[in-house]
Amino acid sequence: MGELAKIDSFRREVAIAETIEEIQLLRDAGEAYQKVIQKNKGIAKTKVDEIGEYLCEVEEKEADWLNQFYPHGGINKYNKDEDSQKESSSMPVAPKESARARKLKRVKEKNPELYEQAKEKIKSSEEVLNPKTLYKEIRKEEKKREKEDRKNEYKKQAEKFTESDIKIFKDDFYEFSNGIEDNSIDLILTDPPYPGEYLYLWEQLFEVAQRILKPSSFLIAYSGQMYLDKIFRMKNDLIYYWTANIIFSQKPLIHGRNIINEWKPILIFQKPPFKKLNNTIADTIAFDYSERDLHNKNWGQTVKPFEFLINNFSEPNDLILEPFAGTGTTLLACKNTKRRCLGIEIDEELVKLIKGRLS
Numbered sequence: 341m342g343e344l345a346k347i348d349s350f351r352r353e354v355a356i357a358e359t360i361e362e363i364q365l366l367r368d369a370g371e372a373y374q375k376v377i378q379k380n381k382g383i384a385k386t387k388v389d390e391i392g393e394y395l396c397e398v399e400e401k402e403a404d405w406l407n408q409f410y411p412h413g414g415i416n417k418y419n420k421d422e423d424s425q426k427e428s429s430s431m432p433v434a435p436k437e438s439a440r441a442r443k444l445k446r447v448k449e450k451n452p453e454l455y456e457q458a459k460e461k462i463k464s465s466e467e468v469l470n471p472k473t474l475y476k477e478i479r480k481e482e483k484k485r486e487k488e489d490r491k492n493e494y495k496k497q498a499e500k501f502t503e504s505d506i507k508i509f510k511d512d513f514y515e516f517s518n519g520i521e522d523n524s525i526d527l528i529l530t531d532p533p534y535p536g537e538y539l540y541l542w543e544q545l546f547e548v549a550q551r552i553l554k555p556s557s558f559l560i561a562y563s564g565q566m567y568l569d570k571i572f573r574m575k576n577d578l579i580y581y582w583t584a585n586i587i588f589s590q591k592p593l594i595h596g597r598n599i600i601n602e603w604k605p606i607l608i609f610q611k612p613p614f615k616k617l618n619n620t621i622a623d624t625i626a627f628d629y630s631e632r633d634l635h636n637k638n639w640g641q642t643v644k645p646f647e648f649l650i651n652n653f654s655e656p657n658d659l660i661l662e663p664f665a666g667t668g669t670t671l672l673a674c675k676n677t678k679r680r681c682l683g684i685e686i687d688e689e690l691v692k693l694i695k696g697r698l699s
Contacts (some may be wrong), residue, residue: 346373347390354394354401360433363402370395371470380466385468392469396444397460399471402519406438440475448479454481494696499696506671508683510691510697513541513663516684517548525552525682526658527560529649529670534564539571545663546576549611552661556615558653562586563605568595571607578609585624586645606649621652646673654679666695 350370357363374391377383410433413648448455458477462469501508509516528549542561547558559578563571572580584606591602606625625645646669654660656678662670665685671694674681685691 344464347387351394354397357401360402360405363398363405364682365397367398369400370398374468374470387686389463389469395470398473400445400448402433403441405446406433406441410438433475435561440459440471444471444478446664454478457481493694495689496694497696497699498692500699503675503698505680506675506683506690506698507681508665508668508671508685508694510686510688511684512686514544514548517663520552520661522551523554524659525661526554527650528553528555528558528663529560529646529660529661530663531562531666531669532664534566536567537698539567541664542571545576546574546578548663549609550569550577553611555611556613557611559609559611560649560653561607563607565601565605566594568605576609578611581608581610582623583607584625586625617652619652643669643676646670647677650674650677650679665694666690668697671698
């Protein structure tokens with residue numbers, strides 16, 4: 341049987357499938373067949389995606405079956421109910437599989453535009469259309485929309501910002517720092533941008549920190565690994581104290597080095613004279629990547645590690661400087677830990693977002 345005839349036969353079987361046995365056998369056969377023809381370079385991707393369309397229909401039929409016989413959730417053990425077994429099946433459906441099938445069904449019914457948009461995006465990419473890639477793309481788009489809605493809501497709340505101990509300024513941090521008194525800051529905690537064109541900010545940061553930090557106070561800055569050699573060769577009169585690290589729960593690929601990045605350095609410097617920390621702390625911080633829900637291009641961080649650093653390198657009511665405020669994570673951590681804070685951010689839209697977030 342030729343490939344086109346096989347696809348046509350699969351389409352007919354999908355149309356008449358009713359029992360969960362038929363549905364699951366079709367799904368397994370369709371997934372295997374899609375992988376086989378995907379490897380055949382003589383078959384266009386459109387045909388591979390056509391099988392994916394039918395697999396999505398199979399997934400929809402599974403959702404219909406689940407909603408009929410198991411309206412309150414999935415099953416991961418054989419069905420022991422004799423009455424429903426006559427009508428349904430003894431085949432297991434894993435909760436994860438059940439959740440995906442129901443999710444795709446709901447989105448198709450309630451947000452068909454999103455459903456079709458996700459399918460077309462997959463078809464126009466190198467990915468192959470199937471229920472797994474469709475579910476992944478829909479969740480990705482939903483999170484993107486949720487993030488934008490949250491940002492817009494924060495910006496609406498910006499006018500209600502009344503924090504007296506947390507101040508945010510739209511300015512260039514280097515110019516703004518000229519107005520900060522010498523020896524007046526208890527801690528500088530920041531996450532500077534990582535690309536190479538921003539390395540000059542580290543030189544400015546070292547210079548400013550040396551002047552405005554109180555004696556024996558700390559500069560703590562997140563950093564990527566790519567330019568650590570250049571950072572450590574810069575003029576810097578601060579004392580190198582330590583490198584902590586933050587562990588990623590999701591591990592990005594650094595294309596420029598072909599390295600899967602599992603951790604990020606946190607560079608810790610101290611203004612002379614050297615003074616040992618009062619508390620003994622670990623130098624590894626756990627990190628839930630999923631909490632970075634407000635940030636673009638992975639420039640932002642989650643708040644818990646910042647609270648940990650603030651609590652261990654400063655005291656309540658201390659004055660903390662954040663030169664690159666971004667979406668305001670340091671400022672939020674200061675509010676949560678009862679510290680005063682000066683935040684500087686050059687992007688006016690981010691300043692609004694920070695004020696709304698803190699409100």
